[in-house]
Structures are given as structure tokens and as C-alpha cells.
Amino acid sequence: MAFENLTERLSKAMKNLTGRGRVSEEDLHATMREIRLALLEADVNYGTVKRFVANVRGKASGADILEGLDAPQQVVKIVNEELTKMMGDEAVPLNKSPQIPTIIMMAGLQGAGKTTTVAKLAYKLKQENKARPLLIAADIYRPAAIDQLEILGKDLDIPVFSLGTDTDPRDIVRAGLEEAKQHRNDYVFIDTAGRLQIDEVLMQELKDIAEIAHPDEILLTVDAMTGQNATETAKGFSESLDLTGVVLTKLDGDTRGGAALSIRDVTGKPIKFVGQGEKPTDLDVFYPDRMASRILGMGDMLTLIEKAQKDFDEAAAEKQLEKLRENTFDFNDFVAQLKQVQNMGPMEDILKMIPGMANNPALANLNVDEKQFIHLEAIVQSMTPAEREDPDLINPSRRRRLAAGSGRPIVEVNRMIKQFDQMRKMMGQATNGNFGGMEKMMGATGMDMSSMMNGMGGGGLPQGNFGQKVQKFAMKQMARKLQKAKKKRKRK
Structure with missing residues (x-):
């Protein structure tokens, strides 16, 4: 599970602080140094760490905090609040069109879990909102991408529209949207192509598809296991596309969790969902406050x-x-x-x-x-x-x-x-x-x-x-x- 090392380091720093009756400037400085090192080792963006430490120190340095009887608890509260703020304060729901269908375009690099995430999110809406989604297979480049989406759609009883690998993705999207209109599907998911890295050809195709579909959501799928590279990927896509949010995958893998703590701060785009597993149900809404609580070892009862x-x-x-x-x-x-x-x-x-x-x-x-x-x-x-x-x-x-x-x-x-x-x-x-x-x-x-x-x-x-x-x-x-x-x- 992600954040284990970070949780251990932060909890140790907080424990050293809360074990004292009062908190001096020296105590605060030592604690913030431990927190800064823990965040950097977790692969959190350097600029994000710098701003976080400065914000906590600024709020905790006042005499009304350090000289209070509950100073340790106040500092822990400030750290928790700033962690939550770093990740976006509160959960951000999916955008919904006032008229059907709501169109969700998925983007991301190859290997990030984009196709699986398309199926998971469609299944989540089907189960929780009684939605009637349609999946459009517009990735004609990755071997077996269309087959993978069709298999997932069959397993989850969700229709998939495809025209094979010999049709231009733009034409596939046009025809898929017409299909959704005829069958009154209330959600349409467009599974776009990815690359091993960002390039001009990929971005132009994504821009064209966005121009054709006018999506209500453009979600970027990012692999949490790539650390700071995930943050750089999100930044690169956000500079070319009007992203509305991020889906962080493989958060249950061997990752230090830095991407979750950096993406919102670096790109300004909210993390809307996190994937932790292979099952169709292994996709959860991202709650910054709950994640902050878990990172600090406070649990997540909700x-x-x-x-x-x-x-x-x-x-x-x-x-x-x-x-x-x-x-x-x-x-x-x-x-x-x-x-x-x-x-x-x-x-x-x-x-x-x-x-x-x-x-x-x-x-x-x-x-x-x-x-x-x-x-x-x-x-x-x-x-x-x-x-x-x-x-x-x-x-x-x-x-x-x-x-x-x-x-x-x-x-x-x-x-x-x-x-x-x-x-x-x-x-x-x-x-x-x-x-x-x-x-x-x-x-x-x-x-x-x-x-x-x-x-x-x-x-x-x-x-x-x-x-x-x-x-x-x-x-x-x-x-x-x-x-x-x-x-x-x-x-x-």
C-alpha cells in the first residue's frame, strides 16, 4: 500500500512533538525538518514540499500556538489541514451535462491503466447511479487495446462501440457519439490512444477528438508508481488539453505516494478517483481529507x-x-x-x-x-x-x-x-x-x-x-x- 513509509516517518515526527508539554521554536524546527525529509523521500515535488513546510511553519510559529497548553495538538492539526489543502481540500465530483449524454474523455500514457479505468468508472456509474454507459474504443494503436475494452465490456455488461484498427480515431468517435444518441446512453466514455511519452502527434489527435466530442470531462489517467514522473506527465497534458481532473492508478502498488501529494499543487487539477486493485469495484472517489488522515496514521473510518x-x-x-x-x-x-x-x-x-x-x-x-x-x-x-x-x-x-x-x-x-x-x-x-x-x-x-x-x-x-x-x-x-x-x- 502506498504511503506506508511516509506514514511511519510523519507519525514518528508527530509523536516526538506530541510527547512534549510545550513546543519551542527549536522543537518546531526539528519536526518540520523531519517532515520535509519524509515528503522528499516520498517523491513529492520539491516546490510542493517547500510551500507546504513554509505554510505549516507560518501558521504554527505564532505565540498563541506555541505557548498554548495544547500546542502539540494544534501543530498536528495544522499539518493535517495543510496536507488536505495540498491535495485539494474536498472531493470533486464528475461534471454532468444538463442533457444526455455526459461525455467523458480519458487520456494518458501507455501502461497507466487507462482502458481498465474506463471500464471501472463506467461500472461504478452503472452500479451506483443506474447509468447506461457506452464505451468508445478509439485506441487503434496499442495492440489488443480494442479487444481488452470489449472483453471488459462483456464481463461488466456494458456496450462497447468499435470500428476496428483501420478507421481513423476521429471517425470512430463521431460514429460512436451517434450510436449513443440513438440508444439514449446517458454516459459516453472515450478510450483514447496513449504513447510511451508525450508527443505532438498524440496531442494533436487528442485535441481533435476533444473538438469533435466537446467532452464534459477530460480525465487524465496517471500511474502513481512513476513518482514525480506522474506529476510531470500531468503537467505536460494539462498544458495542451483542458483537463478537468486526474485518476491516479496503482496506488496499491510499490509507490511512495508522491504523485498524490503533488499533482493538485503543480497542475491545479483535482484528483477525482484513485484505483487500488484489479477488480471492477477497485476504484474510489478521492477524498483529500481522508487521505491526509490516513497518511498521518489517524485512520479512515468513513x-x-x-x-x-x-x-x-x-x-x-x-x-x-x-x-x-x-x-x-x-x-x-x-x-x-x-x-x-x-x-x-x-x-x-x-x-x-x-x-x-x-x-x-x-x-x-x-x-x-x-x-x-x-x-x-x-x-x-x-x-x-x-x-x-x-x-x-x-x-x-x-x-x-x-x-x-x-x-x-x-x-x-x-x-x-x-x-x-x-x-x-x-x-x-x-x-x-x-x-x-x-x-x-x-x-x-x-x-x-x-x-x-x-x-x-x-x-x-x-x-x-x-x-x-x-x-x-x-x-x-x-x-x-x-x-x-x-x-x-x-x-x-
Whole structure:
């Protein structure tokens, strides 16, 4: 995940500052030096770093800040505000045409993930806004670019317009827009050609397409893994095209994150979306304030809650609520919960969104093997339908059969069943609003998320107090969602 090194460095600098009762000019100078070095090492543009440091120092140097009793907290607040401001203050939505279709033109260099981003964004609008998008394949130069877009369109059930590689891209766009008009598509995405670098031929073609289509959005797709080169690319495109925003891809890759912190400051163009993964759903709205909070190790609760609610099924939640109250939560429900957790993304990233967890020592060497979930599901799938619905049927001989059927050690089967029983009891406590009883039970049993996965590869999850905090948080969130669903049903 991007920003890990930056988060560690900035958190260390902030911790040194907040560990003091008062903040002197010398303390502030030393802290700002550490922050400046951390940003430069993260490949943030030098001019951006210079302006950022100057702004923070200017706001924090006043006597009313440094001489106050809460001076350390004030400085941290200023750093957070300036980080947010550097990236654009607030999320910028897509431009929308007052009449259909809204035309979105995608530009970018080869290898930045432009074609994949076109499909992701169209799918996002289709799922969230019930949109009827059309994709226009106007990249006739890159081998298999049209085939790639057509395959993505087929997988996502989104129509793709193409005329092959022997037609001029300008003519393809004209014909594609006419197609959208006839079929009343409300969004049109134009996947334009890229190059290995910016050149006059590329820019002239993009200018011509923009003149033909009159797009409401011209989004530049930028690869975050290219560091400051991403910023220079964005600057080069913005000088030739009337860009309206940037999509930053591969933010989950081996990148230091400098592009996200530099692009808005250098080009004046907002980052509208970020891509972090290969799945169609791995495209998120860019919120500068949330990103700043994550960079400073403060977590990102809003994004975490949104991820949890994205696939939230109220009808299924009501059913689960009743089963929890009646203590009939079974292994079928357990597998459904596992899949929901998997859909939220890598466990390491999810845990780091919880405030205070980003730099928790317990997470330092965390490496959750995704195969753990497969192993758990294999054990459940080895059960008979009756055993899944009534866990109390599983006696020692049946456990041996499950171990043989799933190819997992008997100790692993025993551990999973034991933790399932404890989790079911705890969820029942939480669902009835008895968090105190739940916490007492957790303390008595030593239960935490780590014990569910410990010994199953990847080192398990962190033990002890940390795991209990995470588990308690997860249970509370689930209970609140279920209770909310029940209240909504009663109002109906």
C-alpha cells in the first residue's frame, strides 16, 4: 500500500512533538525538518514540499500556538489541514451535462491503466447511479487495446462501440457519439490512444477528438508508481488539453505516494478517483481529507464504513439479526460473513483504516495470507447440510472426517469450531446491545481475531489487546447495522 513509509516517518515526527508539554521554536524546527525529509523521500515535488513546510511553519510559529497548553495538538492539526489543502481540500465530483449524454474523455500514457479505468468508472456509474454507459474504443494503436475494452465490456455488461484498427480515431468517435444518441446512453466514455511519452502527434489527435466530442470531462489517467514522473506527465497534458481532473492508478502498488501529494499543487487539477486493485469495484472517489488522515496514521473510518456498507443487504441483515437473537447463527452465515470481509479488500489495509492502528507495532509484520479464508471455507464445505445448520452435531469423529475432507489438520478444525462458538456468543451479546457483557466475555476467553486465523499461514493476526479492539469494533459496527435495518423495517 502506498504511503506506508511516509506514514511511519510523519507519525514518528508527530509523536516526538506530541510527547512534549510545550513546543519551542527549536522543537518546531526539528519536526518540520523531519517532515520535509519524509515528503522528499516520498517523491513529492520539491516546490510542493517547500510551500507546504513554509505554510505549516507560518501558521504554527505564532505565540498563541506555541505557548498554548495544547500546542502539540494544534501543530498536528495544522499539518493535517495543510496536507488536505495540498491535495485539494474536498472531493470533486464528475461534471454532468444538463442533457444526455455526459461525455467523458480519458487520456494518458501507455501502461497507466487507462482502458481498465474506463471500464471501472463506467461500472461504478452503472452500479451506483443506474447509468447506461457506452464505451468508445478509439485506441487503434496499442495492440489488443480494442479487444481488452470489449472483453471488459462483456464481463461488466456494458456496450462497447468499435470500428476496428483501420478507421481513423476521429471517425470512430463521431460514429460512436451517434450510436449513443440513438440508444439514449446517458454516459459516453472515450478510450483514447496513449504513447510511451508525450508527443505532438498524440496531442494533436487528442485535441481533435476533444473538438469533435466537446467532452464534459477530460480525465487524465496517471500511474502513481512513476513518482514525480506522474506529476510531470500531468503537467505536460494539462498544458495542451483542458483537463478537468486526474485518476491516479496503482496506488496499491510499490509507490511512495508522491504523485498524490503533488499533482493538485503543480497542475491545479483535482484528483477525482484513485484505483487500488484489479477488480471492477477497485476504484474510489478521492477524498483529500481522508487521505491526509490516513497518511498521518489517524485512520479512515468513513471509507471503512462505506466499504462495509457497499454490499450490505438489508433483507439478509434482518434475517441474520433474528438468527443471532435466537442463537441460530450457523456455518452458512459464517461463510457469508467471510466473503463479505474478503470483498472489502486486503485485511492489512482494512485494519489500518481503524484510527490508531496504522503504525501499531502489532501490524508491522502483518501478512495475512488470503488462503486462510479458502481453508476456512473448505472446512465448512466439507460439512453436511445438517452440520452447517446445526454446529452442535459436530462430534470428534465428524471433526476427523472434516479434517480429511478439507485437507486441513484436525487441530485447525477444532480451533475454527471453538472460535465459531465464541464468536456466535459474542455476536449475540452485541446484537442485544450488551457490549459490556461482550467485552467481559472477550476478556475471560482471551478471544480476538488472531485466534481465528492463527496458525493458518501468514503469521496470523496480532494477538492480545490489539486483536480484541479490532474484534470489538467489528462486532459493534455489525450490531449497529443490523439494529438500524430492524428499525427501518418497523417504520415500514
